[in-house]
Every structure is written in C-alpha cells, then in structure tokens.
Amino acid sequence: MASNLLAKNKLTILYGLCLAVLLFLLKWLELKFVIINNAYEVYMGAIAVFFTALGIWLALKLTKPKTVVIEKQVYVNNSAEFIINNIEVEKLGLSKRELEVLQLMAEGLSNQEISERLFVSLNTIKTHSAKVFEKMEVKRRTQAVEMGKRLSIIP
Amino acid sequence: MASNLLAKNKLTILYGLCLAVLLFLLKWLELKFVIINNAYEVYMGAIAVFFTALGIWLALKLTKPKTVVIEKQVYVNNSAEFIINNIEVEKLGLSKRELEVLQLMAEGLSNQEISERLFVSLNTIKTHSAKVFEKMEVKRRTQAVEMGKRLSIIP
DNA sequence: TTCAAAATCACCCGAAAGTATGAGTTCGAT
DNA sequence: ATCGAACTCATACTTTCGGGTGATTTTGAA
Numbered sequence: 001m002a003s004n005l006l007a008k009n010k011l012t013i014l015y016g017l018c019l020a021v022l023l024f025l026l027k028w029l030e031l032k033f034v035i036i037n038n039a040y041e042v043y044m045g046a047i048a049v050f051f052t053a054l055g056i057w058l059a060l061k062l063t064k065p066k067t068v069v070i071e072k073q074v075y076v077n078n079s080a081e082f083i084i085n086n087i088e089v090e091k092l093g094l095s096k097r098e099l100e101v102l103q104l105m106a107e108g109l110s111n112q113e114i115s116e117r118l119f120v121s122l123n124t125i126k127t128h129s130a131k132v133f134e135k136m137e138v139k140r141r142t143q144a145v146e147m148g149k150r151l152s153i154i155p
Numbered sequence: 156m157a158s159n160l161l162a163k164n165k166l167t168i169l170y171g172l173c174l175a176v177l178l179f180l181l182k183w184l185e186l187k188f189v190i191i192n193n194a195y196e197v198y199m200g201a202i203a204v205f206f207t208a209l210g211i212w213l214a215l216k217l218t219k220p221k222t223v224v225i226e227k228q229v230y231v232n233n234s235a236e237f238i239i240n241n242i243e244v245e246k247l248g249l250s251k252r253e254l255e256v257l258q259l260m261a262e263g264l265s266n267q268e269i270s271e272r273l274f275v276s277l278n279t280i281k282t283h284s285a286k287v288f289e290k291m292e293v294k295r296r297t298q299a300v301e302m303g304k305r306l307s308i309i310p
Numbered sequence: 311t312t313c314a315a316a317a318t319c320a321c322c323c324g325a326a327a328g329t330a331t332g333a334g335t336t337c338g339a340t
Numbered sequence: 341a342t343c344g345a346a347c348t349c350a351t352a353c354t355t356t357c358g359g360g361t362g363a364t365t366t367t368g369a370a
Contacts, residue, residue, distance in 0.1 A: 051206035095316060108298030110356070123319050130358065140326090141357080142297060143263030250346060265326065277326095278349050285328065295356090296327075 085152035092135050092153075099153070101128040106145045106154045240307035247290050247308075254308070256283040261300045261309045 089099060104114045115125045129141065138144045148154040244254060252273075259269045270280045284296065293299045303309040 051209075054206075097317065105297065106301070108293065108295055108301045110295060111358095112356080120317085121319055123321085124317075126358070127318080130360090133358075138263070139358085140263060140265060142260065142300065145297060145300070146261070146263040252347065266328095267326080275347085276349055278351085279347075281328070282348080285330090288328080294328085 082155040083152070088151040089153055092151075094132065094135055094153070098128050098132050098135070101125060102132050102144060102148055103154050105129065105132075105141050106148060237310040238307070239309075243306040244308055247306075249287065249290055249308070253283050253287045253290070256280060257287050257299060257303055258309050260284065260287075260296050261303060 094102070100118065101114060104117060109117065111125045111129065112122055115122045118125070129144075132144055133139065133141075136144050136147050138147055145154070249257070255273065256269060259272060264272065266280045266284065267277055270277045273280070284299075287299055288294065288296075291299050291302050293302055300309070
C-alpha cells in the first residue's frame with residue numbers, strides 16, 4: 001500500500017528533489033562566483049526565466065494532453081436510409097401506381113390485401129401487377145420484388 | 156496585416172509585459188525591504204516557486220488542445236458481404252432443407268423450379284414451404300422472403 | 311379541345327401456390 | 341435396436357396468381 005502510494009507520487013517526488021538540487025546549485029553558484037552587485041537584476045532575471053521555463057516544462061510533462069474528441073461518422077450505407085433509384089424507375093417506365101403496387105407486393109401482401117389497402121378492386125391490382133411484370137420482364141411477383149430490390153426501386 | 160500580427164501575438168506580448176512588470180516589482184520590493192542576508196535562500200526559493208508556478212500557468216494557458224479524430228463506424232448491413240444469422244435460424248427451428256427452399260424462393264423461383272433444382276418432386280417442395288411458413292408464422296412466400304431478409308437469414 | 315397515357319374495373323381460364331392429411335425412408339442419437 | 345426428426349412423396353382440394361382481352365374514366369400535355 002505504502003509502496004503503491006510512493007510509486008504513484010514518484011514523479012512529484014522526483015521533481016521536488018530536482019527543485020531542491022537546483023536551489024542548492026544556485027546557492028553554490030552564488031558562493032562560487034561573487035555576484036556583481038550591479039548585475040543583480042540580470043541574475044534575478046535569469047532565475048526567473050529559468051524557473052519559468054522549468055514550470056512550462058513541468059506543466060507540459062505532467063498535464064495530460066488536452067484532447068478534443070471529434071467523432072467522425074464513417075460512410076454508412078445503412079439500409080435504414082433508403083434512396084429510391086428514380087433513374088431505374090423511369091428506365092423501366094413504371095407509373096406511380098405500379099410502383100406503389102410493387103412496394104406493397106414487396107411487403108408480402110396478397111393482391112387482395114393490396115386492393116384493400118389502395119381502395120380499388122382486386123382486378124385493378126391484377127392489371128397493375130401484370131403491367132409491372134411485363135415492364136420488368138419477370139414472370140412472378142417474387143422475381144419482381146427481387147429485381148426491384150436489386151435496382152433500388154424498393155427498400 | 157500588421158494589426159493582425161499584433162492580435163495574433165497579443166497573448167505573448169501580454170505575458171512578456173507581465174514578466175517585465177513582475178521583475179520590476181521584485182526589484183522594488185528588494186529596495187523597499189532590506190533583505191536579511193541569512194534569509195537569502197528563502198527569498199530565492201520564493202522567486203523560484205513563483206516563476207515555476209507562472210511557467211506552469213503559462214504552459215496550461217498556451218498549449219493548444221490536441222485534437223483526436225475518432226472514426227466512429229456505424230454498422231453497415233452491406234449486402235456485398237452477407238453473414239447468415241444462424242441464431243435466428245435456430246430460433247425459428249428451420250431445417251437445412253427448409254432454409255434451402257427459402258433461399259431459392261427468395262431468388263424468385265417457382266415451386267416447380269425449386270423442385271427441379273433440388274431434384275425432388277413438386278409436392279416435396281410444397282411440404283417444405285408449408286413448414287417454412289408455419290415456422291415463420293407467415294402466410295405467403297413473399298412474406299417469408301421479407302421476414303427472412305429482415306432476420307438476415309437470406310441475403 | 312383533343313389525344314395518349316394512366317388508372318380503373320370486369321370476366322374467363324389455366325397455372326401456381328398453399329392447405330390438409332397420410333405415409334414411406336433415412337439417419338443420427340440414446 | 342428403436343425412436344424421433346428430417347426428408348421425401350402423394351392425393352385432394354381451395355385460394356391466389358397471372359395471362360388475355362376489352363371497356364370506361366381520369367388526367368395531364370399538346
């Protein structure tokens with residue numbers, strides 16, 4: 001436990017020691033070189049600059065880098081976001097109603113259910129679906145749905 | 156242009172001025188209170204601590220925040236790479252053959268075509284598909300395909 | 311206004327899909 | 341060995357789908 005505390009504050013202790021050593025050094029220098037009185041300001045300035053630098057260095061060393069996290073969303077081709085391929089729709093020559101029927105077909109609805117959903121007769125839906133199959137050059141609704149999904153006509 | 160440069164280095168200039176003022180203050184203090192010689196070290200230490208603190212403060216103020224760009228990927232259900240969701244298959248209790256039939260159904264094949272593809276009779280496929288519908292709790296092949304795609308059972 | 315495309319609906323018919331039921335075979339696990 | 345699940349196939353029947361044809365109404369553009 002005690003060693004753990006010591007280890008955690010290792011850096012702080014180290015810097016404290018460094019400071020002490022430096023202060024000692026300063027005093028030693030002062031004793032060694034007799035400071036010229038009129039250069040006193042210069043001496044002080046030097047100390048100030050030195051310790052400022054030390055402080056800066058300390059701060060840079062000790063502080064965690066300030067990080068600004070920018071979350072960048074990488075390209076999402078998520079199927080939740082469906083963009084209809086109108087070019088293909090036009091290429092096939094599908095009308096609004098036909099596309100609507102195709103979409104409901106893709107949802108697994110029967111012709112009867114589609115007719116109820118769109119408030120038209122079953123026969124009308126049959127006509128529409130027949131036109132869809134003709135235009136898409138498929139034989140069955142399942143194929144139409146398959147094709148529609150591949151061409152991004154339906155989600 | 157010149158003003159721009161001035162504005163940019165405003166902080167630096169400010170800190171420089173502060174330093175100068177502080178140095179002046181120090182000298183003034185020194186003149187005012189005659190420093191006791193044997194307390195010289197204490198005085199020096201105070202200066203050291205003060206300027207270290209100044210340095211730290213300076214560093215904290217001046218350091219630019221480091222920007223870290225984290226690319227956050229959002230799940231892409233890209234159809235290019237299809238991974239079958241075996242969990243859902245097991246949950247539904249679909250057998251190998253049933254899944255096979257479902258996959259071919261999703262390709263838009265008729266029961267007849269599926270039976271030819273799998274070298275079995277049409278009736279067999281009907282039985283399989285009926286079981287698939289039962290297990291998936293749907294009424295039609297189109298719904299089964301829809302559901303299968305949503306559950307990632309089929310591509 | 312006129313004209314074409316779109317949308318609506320109807321009827322018939324055959325094909326396909328789906329339901330229900332029963333039954334034989336195969337194959338792995340107990 | 342036997343038991344069950346999976347797979348196979350069949351028959352009979354109903355519903356839905358899809359093709360073909362024709363007709364009427366609506367609508368948007370020339």
